[in-house]
Amino acid sequence: MPITLGPIIGHTTDTSAKIWIRGAKGPNHNSREFCYGAFDLYEGAKLVASQFCFLKDYYDFTGVALFDQLKANTAYRVECGLVYKRDADAPQTGVPVAGPVIADIRKATATFKTDRGSNDTRLDFVFGSCRYLYWDNLFQNDAEKGDKTFRSIVNLHRRRPLDLFLAVGDQVYADPLNKLYEYKNFDALCEIYRKSFQLPNIAELMRTVPTYMILDDHEIRNDWSKDQMRSEADSGFYAMRMRAYASYQHLHNPNTPNGQFWYSFAKGPFAFFVMDTRTLRINDANAVGGKTLLGREQLNAFFDWLHQNRAAPVKFVVSSVPFFPDPKPNKGGDDKWAGFNDERSMILEFIRVEGINDVVFLSGDVHNSSFARMRCYQDQQFLLTSLVSSPFYWPYPHESPSDFYGGRTLEFMQWTDGSRRSRDRVEYRYDGEGFIGDEAFMAVSVDIGKGKPWCSAEIFDRKGQPFPAYAGPFFF
Incomplete structure (x- = not known):
């Protein structure tokens, strides 16, 4: 399922980047099937990392993924989507997971470049x-x-x-x-x-x-x-x-x-x-x-x-x-x-x-x-x-x-x-x-x-x- 807003490229360093998205309440939310953001990060055609984040209804289903251990002055592409999971099947959040985790063709995409580093002029x-x-x-x-x-x-x-x-x-x-x-x-x-x-x-x-x-x-x-x-x-x-x-x-x-x-x-x-x-x-x-x-x-x-x-x-x-x-x-x-x-x-x-x-x-x-x-x-x-x-x-x-x-x-x-x-x-x-x-x-x-x-x-x-x-x- 596609995200409803974003992605926004947030705080970025020479080795990390924050990616913000918004999801939505799912049809089975009242029976504890919750919304998670899914992210795949690419350098060119190479998958670099994948991650999930929990999109809390308290924050209007917004959330961020933080990718670290990136390379300085490097162009990346991030693909974002949504998954809905019950507690028993909830994915790990905020940590690297095996990917790719985006299968929906309606994924949203953002591109960014990491900072050039402390020696930049x-x-x-x-x-x-x-x-x-x-x-x-x-x-x-x-x-x-x-x-x-x-x-x-x-x-x-x-x-x-x-x-x-x-x-x-x-x-x-x-x-x-x-x-x-x-x-x-x-x-x-x-x-x-x-x-x-x-x-x-x-x-x-x-x-x-x-x-x-x-x-x-x-x-x-x-x-x-x-x-x-x-x-x-x-x-x-x-x-x-x-x-x-x-x-x-x-x-x-x-x-x-x-x-x-x-x-x-x-x-x-x-x-x-x-x-x-x-x-x-x-x-x-x-x-x-x-x-x-x-x-x-x-x-x-x-x-x-x-x-x-x-x-x-x-x-x-x-x-x-x-x-x-x-x-x-x-x-x-x-x-x-x-x-x-x-x-x-x-x-x-x-x-x-x-x-x-x-x-x-x-x-x-x-x-x-x-x-x-x-x-x-x-x-x-x-x-x-x-x-x-x-x-x-x-x-x-x-x-x-x-x-x-x-x-x-x-x-x-x-x-x-x-x-x-x-x-x-x-x-x-x-x-x-x-x-x-x-x-x-x-x-x-x-x-x-x-x-x-x-x-x-x-x-x-x-x-x-x-x-x-x-x-x-x-x-x-």
Whole structure:
């Protein structure tokens, strides 16, 4: 029997790959005949490995197979299908089995290439955010319009193969009309995931390019923070939202402990830390633990990651909401890092005092795309880069350049020396460029083949064309 969604190529290294699929409830499910995913992995015509995974109804019959002991920089093909088995005949899951295990001619296929390894000198990827899907009827077809952006990314991949695709928030809108209309139950929410991910162009992208995702507010509710969980009903609402998110997005990310949604990974020598800026945030300064965007554990893990990866040629930090530039307060600035200046100050201080270079923030959320650099008046070696790409598709008016502080000076009391013996006022200044309010995605390229990283970012419209207002690449 064919799978009902996927496959999605998830977290991939030079020796392993995660493959995600969705099955379906079988006709004998109530009599304990359960659904299993079946996978055959090929290198050319050679069968390399076979595996089963259990597709739990709790996760809407989604699941992953993890293949390891693969060869670096090697093209593979995976064939996927479904089998239904009673407990007594259940196959072993998550381990290699004798194959092939796919006999159905209606199998689904994906192709991918493993990473090139730690000695690689190049990295090419695309990222973006905010893919709205609601008005899908005779008068307004968001499905067709929103999928055009992904067709352009697929075409880019064919010309210039991508190492990964990053979707950095609002992959679905669980509250398409904000408080006027929200998906109220798990099945309805999963249906919008299925509608979004089965569209032909995004499906083609995700079955050929390793895909990484992180949520933002609309996977839960607009401007979400833990403060909104005031009752048992709110807690159940949140748990349902996160179960859908885990099923369709987090499951194919790198493994994390149960309930943790931030993660890190590497592509060759290049390091990535993907922040969860939603599920741990507390807006109420009087709450236990105080106001926070990341929470204590994640913030400390981020500092440790920065320290451990200080020698990486480029360190990419994914923050669904922009670290900078800042939207103005009447445009939701308090929901971004501008509303959490104490925590932002800690991060800036750590990067500056520790002398960590080549840190690049990747963000979305604000329905406007921009480039920005931040420097420090008291430390000429300090430099941060911010790349913001949003939205993939949004049918309403977009944000304009006047909605942002294009340039801004931030002042904090911080340590002024590496020995941490004195504190004083430290001033940071960022200046932004671009501020394109239109459907877009961003392509990033890095080359360290000549020593110092040579990095560029380009913003493309939904048709894959440069914007006349910012047609050239941004170098950082």
